[in-house]
Amino acid sequence: MLGNERMAMERLKEELISLTHRAGAQKTGFAAAHPVREESVDRFNSWLSEGKHGGMAYMKNYPDIRQNPRLLLNGINPEEPCTLMVCAFSYYHTERQTPDAARIAMYAHGSDYHEVLRQRLQPVLAHLDSLGIKGRICIDSAPLRERYWAVEAGIGFIGRNGQLIVDGVGSYVFLATVIFNAHVSPDEPCRRSCLGCRRCLTACPGQAIGADGDIDARRCVSYLTIEHRGDLPDTLAMPDGTSRPIAGILGNRVYGCDECQRVCPHNRRPLPTRIAEFHLRPSLRTLSHADILNMTQPTFSTLFRHSPVKRTRLAGLIRNARPTPTALDPII
Template sequence: MDARSLKQQLAQRARETGFSAFGVARSAPVDESWQRSYRQWLDSGCGAEMHYLSNHPQLRSHPAELLPGAQSVISLALNYFHTEQQQADAIIAMYAHGDDYHEVARLMMRPLIEILESHGFEARACVDTAPVRERYWALCSGIAFAGRNGLAIVPDVGSFCFLSEIITTAPLPPDAPLTKTCQGCGKCVEACPGHAIMADGKIDARRCHSYLSIEHRGELPPGTTLRTLYGCDICQRVCPHNQQATETTVSALKLRDTLRDLTLRQVAALTPQTFATLFRHSAVKRAKLTGLQRNLKYLPFPLVPLAPLD
């Protein structure tokens, strides 16, 4: 099979499996300006306590460092948008309403890996675990353009998407980056509760409620008032590119029954055992029980409801 036909087969399988976007970039060193800008972001302290971000700079700089002989990077976007709202007050960012996306996406990538392997190529799946610049590759492969809020925006889908990559030795024909840009309306900047979106479109994690409520250990900076118990997606909720977002077709990513009526009072009463049961196969585990219960102290009373999505 020639490379073009193989790419078509992969793209079709990706669509059938439930991915919303599929694109290919040639495997090459990450553009030096991106690497420099990333280093500056880390050096300025904007990565907060996420010290692992500065680990393995060599691995992040070229896909061939992760898979020797890599020829292509396949970028995939997985839409997790859904319209069902949580009914009580323990509000969790939409990306964590369903099963852990690491597990869901990895399973969904399996058929693509099998196709590549059946043609004698090597392939490595990366789902937010390997040191890969996901947004960079999404832009290079033409599946998304950059938003002012630091997110990748997939045309006609929006930014409520998980990104993942398959690095492969298959020499697939690359796609061109998009020429489209975000509308630059500034709504994300105005709505950001932590004033975390900087002028260059990068995010200062030290001020970002998504980072603070999930990754940060210990007490939050004085004066922090969270809007949601876990994570934050306010800069996505206000973005016009998400007004056309459509319901995900992947049922594992929709709102779990157990979260629909979850209250802050119930969260306060969780024990290690009930936490582990409630958030089994959920990304919420990342915050740990101590982080989730700490967050309770930083929520206003009464809670200010989030504006519903249009």
């Protein structure tokens, strides 16, 4: 590569990092787009074939794109360079729901991250466009192995609990990826692993975390309260052959679960979010199970406007609030 080209590439990298920082990101890294490594594809396929994705049939869609992110940029030719820029945005904040409130996972305390981050990353797209570079923002909206690419881009490593852990930030992060057809020097992939303390395995209410770190969605409270369609089962079959009532597994959670992050030593001092929209909405502070069970559609629409919770719709939230709640440890 010629000296001028190298300088332009480094300048582009600095400009993009600066724009993502301005957008509120705590960490940004770059990886050259290449096919996903075979062992990672095999592991993902085994997870699917064991049915651990539960009812998320969409996880089986577009395997070709999932394995080759270049396909996300329509019309890119095989010789063109292609880069993935992965950014981590903390959503951690210190406001808490009251202990007896209907518990909502922290990522859903504020506004929908898809909308907020897409909006905040528009200047990145505009800058790429001004240089004649084609870019696409992916925030949980494309068949992209986001955590895999976050590791490749050197911004963190995946813990036993399946979460991406970012050094000095923690795991309460949203990931956003911008894929574009230009070359930028890639960062060193992160080859660290978590402490392996197994606290997340012990704390998981549904025993959904396998010894190998694979999550069985069918016993995961996040999956059951957000993605699962239809009624909740009365009991869940545990790996040891016993069964446990769903009420005891949900505790007082009605949307998502933070348990495997709450206990993780990497979250002892999480870096707080720089984005006000991710803070706890005051209306959710004391929201009770009774409030949800008696909620009307207009109230639901007002309360959860631009919130991730709207994904369950009112019927789903009521379904989640029906099992008798039990008190949980507060999130520190």
